Amino acid sequence: MQLARVLGTVVSTVKAESLEGRKLLVIQPLDGSLNPNGKPMIAIDSVGAGKGEVIFWCRGKEASFPFLPIEVPSDCTIVGIVDSVFLDSQFSDRLDSKA
Amino acid sequence: MILARVVGNVVSTQKDPRYEGGRIMVVRPMNPDGSDAGDELLALDAVDSGVGDTVVVVREGWSASTSSTGSPGAAIDSAIIGVVDNLDQ
Numbered sequence: 001m002q003l004a005r006v007l008g009t010v011v012s013t014v015k016a017e018s019l020e021g022r023k024l025l026v027i028q029p030l031d032g033s034l035n036p037n038g039k040p041m042i043a044i045d046s047v048g049a050g051k052g053e054v055i056f057w058c059r060g061k062e063a064s065f066p067f068l069p070i071e072v073p074s075d076c077t078i079v080g081i082v083d084s085v086f087l088d089s090q091f092s093d094r095l096d097s098k099a
Numbered sequence: 100m101i102l103a104r105v106v107g108n109v110v111s112t113q114k115d116p117r118y119e120g121g122r123i124m125v126v127r128p129m130n131p132d133g134s135d136a137g138d139e140l141l142a143l144d145a146v147d148s149g150v151g152d153t154v155v156v157v158r159e160g161w162s163a164s165t166s167s168t169g170s171p172g173a174a175i176d177s178a179i180i181g182v183v184d185n186l187d188q
Binding site: 002003032033037046047048056058059062068079080081082084086090 | 104106107108109110111112113114115118123125127138139140141142143150151160163164172173174175176177
């Protein structure tokens with residue numbers, strides 16, 4: 001799993017049937033210090049995340065498991081909303097207080 | 100699997116039900132010589148690891164889900180499956 005911040009929503013009318021009613025969000029992956037890391041990507045929401053929130057997402061085949069028994073086509077699903085991230089001070093050399 | 104160091108943890112109230120009771124750790128991939136080998140990722144703890152520990156992280160869903168929750172099929176892609184005592188090389 002990896003941390004990310006929700007940047008916004010994606011609106012799609014013509015899509016796979018099993019995506020009906022699902023929320024598609026644009027997320028920016030973050031490193032442990034909550035600094036942007038890598039390119040933004042599209043994720044399906046399974047926990048009710050919204051714009052601006054820090055979340056964590058799951059990659060791969062496992063990303064479709066929260067929606068079982070419906071087979072939702074996803075390789076990136078938001079599986080949790082982050083309340084807080086604790087980095088031990090001895091490892092927070094890259095910490096940039098943006099939490 | 101990858102070698103990593105536990106650098107922190109994440110607190111989350113609203114999450115997938117399969118994460119309940121698990122500990123979500125922030126791990127930083129590392130090379131065998133101790134240097135950083137990439138950016139942090141999150142892994143569910145299956146072995147009671149702690150901050151500062153050098154650990155082995157599995158990055159495959161079936162194994163991660165089974166080791167950290169006891170059964171497969173959870174939306175979990177990484178888990179800490181071992182604490183490293185020492186590396187001989």
